[in-house]
Amino acid sequence: MIGFSRLSLIAAVATVSAQLQQPLFIPSEHVLExxxxxxxxxxxxxxxxxxxxxxxxxxxxxxxxxxxxxxxxxxxxxxxxxxxxxxxxxxxxxxxxxxxxxxxYKFSTQPFPAVMGQVFQSRLVLGHSVPESAYPMSLTPPTSGKEPVYADLVLVGNVGCEASDYPEDVSGKIAFIRRGTCSFGAKSELAGAAGAVAAVIYNSEAGGLSGTLGTPSPNHVATFGLSGKEAEPVVEKLKAGDVVDSIAFIDSVVNTINTTNIIIQTxxxxxxxxxxxxxxxxxxxxxxxxxxxxxxxxxxxxxxxxxxxxxxxxxxxxxxxxxxxxxxxxxxxxxxxxxxxxxxxxxxxxxxxxxxxxxxxxxxxxxxxxxxxxxxxxxxxxxxxxxxxxxxxxxxxxxxxxxxxxxxxxxxxxxxxxxxxxxxxxxxxxxxxxxxxxxxxxxxxxxxxxxxxxxxxxxxxxxxxxxxxxxxxxxxxxxxxxxxxxxxxxxxxxxxxxxxxxxxxxx
Missing domain, CATH: 3.40.630.10 (Zn peptidases)
Structure with missing residues (x-):
């Protein structure tokens, strides 16, 4: 256990982003006893x-x-x-x-790596319409080269929680996936593994869909959420065999930084x-x-x-x-x-x-x-x-x-x-x-x-x-x-x- 003088408490917090540790209930490092x-x-x-x-x-x-x-x-x-x-x-x-x-109090800091993301620009076009409810998922990666990708939509089977739900022709296309059962991150990962260039996860209800992909994966692709109301006519077209040519664009970054919790105990x-x-x-x-x-x-x-x-x-x-x-x-x-x-x-x-x-x-x-x-x-x-x-x-x-x-x-x-x-x-x-x-x-x-x-x-x-x-x-x-x-x-x-x-x- 490393003891700190009172004068070094603030310094410990200020420099903590450069240090990592394995904490106990009150983290063992940076503790004032x-x-x-x-x-x-x-x-x-x-x-x-x-x-x-x-x-x-x-x-x-x-x-x-x-x-x-x-x-x-x-x-x-x-x-x-x-x-x-x-x-x-x-x-x-x-x-x-x-x-x-x-x-x-005993004072301690608990440094940890934190994943944070930021979306700078985004746009989704489905056929001839720009859906108002389209919103990039938190922690989404950008589209390739941070440029728009042009591709047809492909309807994914079931709720897109199994690799078998993704047809072969989704490769190079934009996966259109219904919300349900598994996480948004899992759906994006499966879409990326199947070769999709982007994904749109639409709500199973009328309302909008704002979510997160969670822990980053190398297979994640640029992913939007979409309301069920705006998705419904698109689903009907795809089920009827119509082609829905689309544009997806996300300029974003996902970074890992170091930050810290502060914990004190009587x-x-x-x-x-x-x-x-x-x-x-x-x-x-x-x-x-x-x-x-x-x-x-x-x-x-x-x-x-x-x-x-x-x-x-x-x-x-x-x-x-x-x-x-x-x-x-x-x-x-x-x-x-x-x-x-x-x-x-x-x-x-x-x-x-x-x-x-x-x-x-x-x-x-x-x-x-x-x-x-x-x-x-x-x-x-x-x-x-x-x-x-x-x-x-x-x-x-x-x-x-x-x-x-x-x-x-x-x-x-x-x-x-x-x-x-x-x-x-x-x-x-x-x-x-x-x-x-x-x-x-x-x-x-x-x-x-x-x-x-x-x-x-x-x-x-x-x-x-x-x-x-x-x-x-x-x-x-x-x-x-x-x-x-x-x-x-x-x-x-x-x-x-x-x-x-x-x-x-x-x-």
């Missing part, structure tokens, strides 16, 4: 909640926005996307704020019974990400700061994940590298992503024990009970793999969380429950340049940060009545029902 001394009262939920203020939260938001502006030279606008100066300085900011807390508390909370440190490339997920990551920082006034019986571990927007990369890496015995020490994981959407609803992930690891439902009910005790309305939302809890659930760790909404549409009923405007997105600036300080609702952010404080205080003090961990195993039912991996559909 200290002795915690002094007598403090046991953490109390009401007392901890009372320490949360809107003023402190927005001071942090101001700092984060200034950090996002450091990327303007290369991106022409504020952003904290991984690989940017804004993200590097975000990590430095978290490290510097933790340094101020003295010897209360020195005090039972290390075999740990409550873990997380949010992501990065934004999308298109904006500064002050609500998504500055609001969540700063909530964690403020709760971690205020927790230092108390002692804890169970260890508390905070994580700032990198690469969430690229497909939950940081949290995936963390859980994948956990030894089984360390997996079992995490009693539950709580995910906090988007705490202050301007057109908010108080949303609770509908995590049940029937589908998820035992304990997930008890965590869900803790949130419900707290909102109810405050006279606040709440609503359940799907627990469908869209945030960093995903890897934990898939690997047998109970989980859950709260949110305030992204690109979903607020209903009339929710307008009556929470205020705001029905018919609009919960966050009208979701993944856009306008996700700045003015995009965070102060009331929602304060309320939810108090709830985060409550969740931390409750389990830091006691796991009484909370189910004991079961043997770490894959959550098979959850995996069968989950279509997302982060913000992207995967199948």
């Amino acid at each position: 200290t002795e915690h001394t002094g007598s403090k009262p046991l953490v109390d939920t009401e007392s901890l909640q009372a320490r949360i203020t809107t003023e402190n939260l927005f001071k942090r938001a101001d700092a984060l926005y200034d950090i996002a502006k450091s990327s303007e030279e290369h991106f022409n606008h504020p952003t904290r996307v991984i690989g940017s100066e804004g993200h590097r300085k975000t990590l430095e900011y978290v490290a510097s704020e933790i340094e101020k807390l003295g010897d209360y 020195v005090e508390g039972d290390p075999d019974n740990c409550v873990m909370v997380g949010g992501h440190s990065d934004s999308v490339s298109d904006g500064p990400g002050i609500n998504d997920d500055g609001s969540g990551s700063l909530t964690l920082l403020e709760v971690a700061t205020q927790l230092t006034h108390y002692s804890v019986k169970n260890c508390v571990r905070f994580a700032w994940w990198a690469g969430e927007e690229e497909g939950l990369l940081g949290s995936d890496y963390y859980v994948a590298t956990l030894p089984d015995e360390e997996n079992m020490k995490i009693r539950l994981f709580m995910d906090y992503d988007m705490m202050g959407s301007p057109n908010f609803a108080y949303q609770v992930y509908n995590a049940t024990n029937a589908v998820n690891p035992t304990g997930s439902e008890q965590l869900r009910d803790l949130y419900v009970d707290w909102y109810t005790s405050k006279g606040l309305n709440y609503t359940f939302i799907p627990f469908d793999g869209r945030s960093d809890y995903d890897a934990f659930i898939r690997n047998g760790i109970p989980g859950g969380g709260i949110a305030t909404g992204a690109e979903g549409i607020k209903t009339k009923e929710e307008e009556l429950m929470f205020g705001g405007k029905a018919g609009d997105w919960y966050d009208p600036c979701y993944h856009q340049l306008c996700d700045d300080i003015g995009n965070v609702n102060a009331t929602a952010w304060l309320v939810n940060t108090q709830l985060v404080a409550h969740s931390v205080a409750t389990f830091a003090a006691s796991f009484e009545g909370f189910p004991k961990r079961e043997a770490a195993k894959a959550a098979s039912v959850y995996e069968e029902e989950t279509l997302y991996h982060g913000r992207y559909l995967v199948r």
